[in-house]
Amino acid sequence: MAWMVRARLGRAAGVALAARAVARSLVGRHEAAPRTSRRDFLRWTVAGASTFALAEAAAGFVAFFWPIKFGRFGQRIALRPADIPAPGAAPIVNREGKFWLIHNEDGALALYWKCVHLGCTVPWIEGEGRFHCNCHGSIYDRHGVRIAGPAPRPLDMMAIEVGDAGVVVDTSQIIRRTGYDPSQATQLPS
Template sequence: MGRLAALLHRAKNSHQPRATRRTFLRNVVLGSVGVVALEVAGAFGFLMWPLKTGKFGSTVTIPQDQVPAPDADPYIDREGKFYLINNKEGLLALYWKCPHLGCTVPWNASASEFHCPCHGSVYDRHGVRTAGPAPRPMDLMEVEVDGSGNVKVNTGKITERAAFDPSQAVPYKA
């Protein structure tokens, strides 16, 4: 018991300065601000994190029998959010989002064009703007053809472009 009494005596008579009211309140405010900042950062971090919905953001495989014939209407992949076009130059995977304000651009089969319903942009079979306020052509997704003739579209790799160049198309022979 002698050691405990000595420790208590030393603690009672120590000359450590006590925290002032001002220091205590400053520490409480700084701690509260820190906790709120962490909560806000967590909330915004969650909101800013990209969400993968369905096949979008991954590689989508289209079987050879579903690849459209040359100059036919495009193959539409709703989960991957793209159109697969087969032109004389080859295959193009067009991201279906309008470069103007992000509306979904549907294929108009009777006109063989894409027509944006929001602001009237019109795109040809290559995704090149022919009318409307869009600043550039539709974006492309990366396309590969495997040895069996199946088409792989990487929906996670989207490329902006200024114009159509035949080298953007991937050659395809069914």
């Protein structure tokens, strides 16, 4: 019995010695590690803050210039009867597709509402009976042809299709032109 007690006491003493040795080595390692100086701390703090500010500015820049999708622009848009003006009437704006639908003697035109000068949205001015860009004064007639102002060409247009789906405007293709030709107009079902 006595020999068992002695053996246990011996094992406990060994464990205590080993623990003391490990603690001493850890303390020694900690003391040996170089301490961060105040200057280093400030340097790293400034570097971190600058990096964060730059990343935030870059994210804001990208978000600002990322193209914003508006409605169904870029798709084929089926028109309802209420979207189609009578021949000779004022055009009807289609905000989803960003175009004016105008119905003239040769048929209908879907005119892209973006001014070909510097890109302002061109309104129809009922009192003038024509499109008149507020930005720099470009004026376009009912066919979208430039009458006055700095615009270099007629308003661009989009294709109109008439089929089983009814009257559809394809806003995925913006068509440039140098003038008006009756073949650009689409005859609509009455």
